[in-house]
Every structure is written in structure tokens, then in C-alpha cells.
Amino acid sequence: MSNKVAIIASNGGLFDAYKVFNIATAAAASEKEVAIFFTFEGLNFIHKQGMHALPMPAGAEHFAAGFAKANVPAIPQLVEMAQELGVKFIACQMTMDVMGLSTGDFIEGIEVGGAVTFLEFAKDAAPSLTF
Amino acid sequence: MKSKLQLDAKGLSCPMPIVKTKKAMDTLNTGEVLEVQVTDKGALADIPAWAKARGHIILYQSEAAGVITFLIQKV
Numbered sequence: 001m002s003n004k005v006a007i008i009a010s011n012g013g014l015f016d017a018y019k020v021f022n023i024a025t026a027a028a029a030s031e032k033e034v035a036i037f038f039t040f041e042g043l044n045f046i047h048k049q050g051m052h053a054l055p056m057p058a059g060a061e062h063f064a065a066g067f068a069k070a071n072v073p074a075i076p077q078l079v080e081m082a083q084e085l086g087v088k089f090i091a092c093q094m095t096m097d098v099m100g101l102s103t104g105d106f107i108e109g110i111e112v113g114g115a116v117t118f119l120e121f122a123k124d125a126a127p128s129l130t131f
Numbered sequence: 132m133k134s135k136l137q138l139d140a141k142g143l144s145c146p147m148p149i150v151k152t153k154k155a156m157d158t159l160n161t162g163e164v165l166e167v168q169v170t171d172k173g174a175l176a177d178i179p180a181w182a183k184a185r186g187h188i189i190l191y192q193s194e195a196a197g198v199i200t201f202l203i204q205k206v
Contacts, residue, residue: 025149026146026177029149029153029181030153030185070144071143072144
């Protein structure tokens with residue numbers, strides 16, 4: 001049985017962020033080795049400013065009250081929790097180049113790599129998930 | 132059986148009850164018991180699934196007035 005969970009975060013909305021970090025933290029809390037590859041809009045989740053202002057899907061703004069009522073942790077809190085649990089964050093170099101971003105734009109403790117870096121981790125992971 | 136440690140995870144939603152249970156369990160020795168209280172209904176399925184994956188034993192489980200209590204023995 002694989003003890004690795006590989007996740008690709010390629011969308012940058014608030015709902016996408018919850019899907020990624022809930023699965024990642026739950027897996028890490030179950031002693032799985034977890035890596036997330038942040039590519040394209042997914043880079044928002046680890047961007048110093050972007051992570052605090054993730055957009056709701058259009059027309060879903062009314063769910064804001066539901067998030068507050070359910071006492072759902074904020075994304076920056078889940079990001080910190082994931083890092084504390086040892087989840088590896090890999091930022092996509094190519095996307096960073098396209099968007100003109102450098103490591104200084106992101107939170108501490110991330111790795112920068114390409115598709116091969118992620119694939120090397122994911123080759124024996126189960127499940128591999130894409131959000 | 133008496134618990135060594137009590138964890139109040141009431142009012143927290145997924146994935147925090149699992150994350151906090153894991154962290155609390157990390158502080159215990161083999162054979163010791165953790166008492167967890169949650170209100171997240173998802174935990175009804177999640178905590179037993181987590182314990183099974185880790186090999187820990189659910190000694191007791193109850194639900195009263197919306198509060199779910201688990202006694203989990205570390206293996």
C-alpha cells in the first residue's frame with residue numbers, strides 16, 4: 001500500500017483551496033507523506049497576499065455566511081497546519097516564470113520545481129488527486 | 132477505562148478534529164487512552180476511519196446533545 005498522497009492544485013478559488021488543504025491535512029494527520037504541486041492559478045494558495053483574498057466562485061458569495069457558521073478554518077490557517085504536519089509544497093517554476101513571480105512572493109518553506117519533480121514524488125503515490 | 136488526556140474539539144469542522152486528534156495522540160504512550168469530544172458530524176465516520184488506518188482502538192463511542200465522545204486507545 002502506498003504511503004504517499006500526491007496533489008496537483010491548478011485552480012485558484014476559495015472552494016478549490018478547501019478541497020486541496022482539507023485532503024492534504026487529513027492525509028498528513030493519517031501519517032501519509034503528502035506533496036502538493038501548485039501550478040497556474042493554484043499558486044494563489046501559497047502567494048503571500050493572494051492566499052488572503054481567494055475569490056468565491058461567481059454567484060456563490062452567499063456561502064460566506066455558511067463558512068462562518070460552520071467555523072471552517074481560514075485558508076492561511078490550513079496552509080500553516082499543512083506545513084506543520086510536514087506537507088511538501090512545490091511551486092511550478094514554469095508558471096512562476098510566465099507570471100513574473102519569484103520565491104519572495106511566496107510563503108516560507110516551499111520548494112520550486114518542474115513537472116518532473118512532482119512526477120518523481122507521485123510515481124508511487126496513491127491516490128494522486130487534481131483540483 | 133480512564134483517559135490519560137482529554138481533547139475538546141467541539142465547534143471545529145473538518146479537517147481540524149482529525150488534525151487535533153492526531154496531535155494529541157502523538158503526545159501519548161502506547162496503551163494510553165485519549166478522550167475526544169467533537170460536534171462535527173463528519174467525525175462520526177472520520178475518527179473511526181482514522182483510528183483504523185493508524186491501528187488505534189476505539190474503546191467507546193457515544194453521542195448526547197450533539198456532542199460525540201470517543202475513547203481511543205493508542206496502539
